Amino acid sequence: MIEVYKNIYLEEIPLPNNPLKYLNFYVIKGKEKSMIIDTGFNHEDIKEKIMKVFEKLNLEPKKTMLFLTHLHSDHTGLASYFENLGLSIFISKVDGEILNSSKDISDTFWKNLAKNEILQGLQEDNLDIKKHPGFKYRAKSKIKYIPAVPGEYIKIDNYNFEIIDLKGHTPGMVGLYEAEHKILFCGDHILGKITPNITYWGAQHGDMLGKYFESLDLVYNMDIEHLFSSHRFLIDDHKKRIQELYKHHNHRLDEVRNTLKKLGKSTVRTVAKNMHWDIKSKNWDDFPKSQKWFAVGEAHAHLEHLRALKEIDVEEQNGLLYYYNMPK
Ligand SMILES: [Zn+2]
Structure with missing residues (x-):
């Protein structure tokens, strides 16, 4: 574990059998309240690794917030575990609703995926949703959460984090921006080396690539010195990386x-x-x-x-x- 900025810690959490390799797990340690960002898959080794971080940093679950950048299972897999420990959970309303509607194969999310599969022509490939990685590693229970609303702030000691709308990679991804210290926690919005997956989420969510471009433009114009992404190495020059993503x-x-x-x-x-x-x-x-x-x-x-x-x-x-x- 390293302190990447004052009272901000980073632990690399291995993601077994996954091309993303690691989740960059962040902790913002405060005197009264602390915050962790994302959880990794629902996996015993990951749970242990995170609980060791709690021990090392003396984090009290009831005084700790869990900020979920987006609904993907490598970010939310242990959310209900931490909910049961007493952490308060933040996720955007958009992603929170999708997350809570993807528990069972009969839930809206998977029904929509099956419908889209037919429209897309995938029926002749005979895919089995039970083998979809998103289904295999899905959250097994619904979570109670506080909606993370873009424009609102979360204060931890001297840090005042603004919740930023980073829609694109998922319909409701959110990040945390600290203007004074020029820090952005950006989830999977901008990653080093790998291109964040942009996919179709159904007609109700419309042009996701267009929304992703909007979010890239937003971050391009932000004053950032420390970009804390969720996977791979940390990027020094966010503008250069955004240009590469546009090119791709x-x-x-x-x-x-x-x-x-x-x-x-x-x-x-x-x-x-x-x-x-x-x-x-x-x-x-x-x-x-x-x-x-x-x-x-x-x-x-x-x-x-x-x-x-x-x-x-x-x-x-x-x-x-x-x-x-x-x-x-
Ligand atoms: Zn993701």
């Missing part, structure tokens, strides 16, 4: 444009099949099943962004979505 997505958008130009009306699955993936597989059939959801979700987010830009349109035919270039 613009390249992806071009791939999608070119596919539609070449193939005409296409399902989301067809577009995903024709994009380039850093996965060692010969073709789509050889593609690891669990990765197909991610690939199709990413393709869909990019398609929806082009639709929001009015470059392409979509129609439903026999229960499938077909995207196509708008006639000029």
Whole structure:
């Protein structure tokens, strides 16, 4: 564990069998109240590791807040464990609601995912939701939380953290900004080396890539000296990293444009099949099943962004979505 700033500690929590490798687990230690940020998966080793941090820093559960940046299970897996210990939990209303509706296979979140799968053309891949990583590692019980509202503040001693809306990676991701000390806890919004996954969350959430770009612009213009991300190494130059992320997505958008130009009306699955993936597989059939959801979700987010830009349109035919270039 290292003190990355005065009274702010970082412990790397290993995430077993996960390409993200570690969760950067942060503690803000205060005299009266302290705060921890995110929890890692619901996993015995992770629980032990975090409880050791509690011991070392003398954290009292009843005087500690748990701030959840977003709903993903590598951030929220132990939320109900900490709720039972007496921590007060903060998460945005948007992510909190999704989190609490994804407990059982019959809950809204998984029902919607199954519906979208059909619209996207994934039915012919015969995927089993029970094998979806998000389902396998989901929170097993609902949590009671205090809504983290963007614009509101959480005070810990000399720190005054503003809750910042960082929607994009999830519909309701939030971060914590300390203007005086130029610190931003940004969750998975900006990561070193890896590109945060941007996916389709259903029609009700709209153009997620567009929202992600908005959140990138917001952070680009912020005065930041210490960017505390949730995975991998800490980034020195947030503006440079944001430019790289823009470049990545613009390249992806071009791939999608070119596919539609070449193939005409296409399902989301067809577009995903024709994009380039850093996965060692010969073709789509050889593609690891669990990765197909991610690939199709990413393709869909990019398609929806082009639709929001009015470059392409979509129609439903026999229960499938077909995207196509708008006639000029
Ligand atoms: Zn995440």
